[in-house]
Amino acid sequence: xxxxxxxxxxxxxxxxxxxxxxxxxxxxxxxxxxxxxxxxxxxxxxxxxxxxxxxxxxxxxxxxxxxxxxxxxxxxxxxxxxxxxxxxxxxxxxxxxxxxxxxxxxxxxxxxxxxxxxxxxxxxxxxxxxxxxxxxxxxxxxxxxxxxxxxxxxxxxxxxxxxxx
Numbered sequence: 502x503x504x505x506x507x508x509x510x511x512x513x514x515x516x517x518x519x520x521x522x523x524x525x526x527x528x529x530x531x532x533x534x535x536x537x538x539x540x541x542x543x544x545x546x547x548x549x550x551x552x553x554x555x556x557x558x559x560x561x562x563x564x565x566x567x568x569x570x571x572x573x574x575x576x577x578x579x580x581x582x583x584x585x586x587x588x589x590x591x592x593x594x595x596x597x598x599x600x601x602x603x604x605x606x607x608x609x610x611x612x613x614x615x616x617x618x619x620x621x622x623x624x625x626x627x628x629x630x631x632x633x634x635x636x637x638x639x640x641x642x643x644x645x646x647x648x649x650x651x652x653x654x655x656x657x658x659x660x661x662x663x664x665x666x
Contacts, residue, residue, distance in 0.1 A: 503531070516540075521561060522568035537565075537574045550577050550660060557584040563611055570617045579661055581623060581653040584631070587611070588647075622657025 506517045521534035541547055556562050562583050569575040588607055631648035638645050655661055 522564035553580045555582040560586045623653040627652040
């Protein structure tokens with residue numbers, strides 16, 4: 502990304518990096534990707550809550566979500582919005598492109614990650630199918646969608662717990 506980090510309001514900042522499950526760069530070294538636990542540490546936000554975390558990161562959501570759960574960074578998130586993709590993500594645009602890692606192991610990893618998210622206290626409260634991602638399954642011949650928006654609330658987060666007056 503060709504934009505420098507900057508402060509855009511009294512309490513708002515744009516940082517020129519994205520989230521990933523590893524520290525890396527992409528796009529010929531022009532875009533820096535970082536783990537959330539390292540971002541929070543570098544910004545002095547360790548232990549602070551994130552009110553709303555939205556990720557639309559084109560299939561990277563699976564390793565990032567796994568990393569957030571494993572490092573317990575997810576514990577600090579009150580609400581989470583994800584655009585999730587299944588392995589068929591490119592088939593609707595490029596029929597010749599069949600995902601070579603659409604395996605039972607991949608699907609099991611995705612399911613395990615969602616189950617671990619639930620164990621971490623996240624409950625789904627809204628979902629929406631992205632209807633632009635329609636395709637016909639080459640296996641079942643049934644119309645399917647490979648992109649969905651999921652919204653969760655962390656019922657284990659202290660700030661989200663009901664407190665009797």
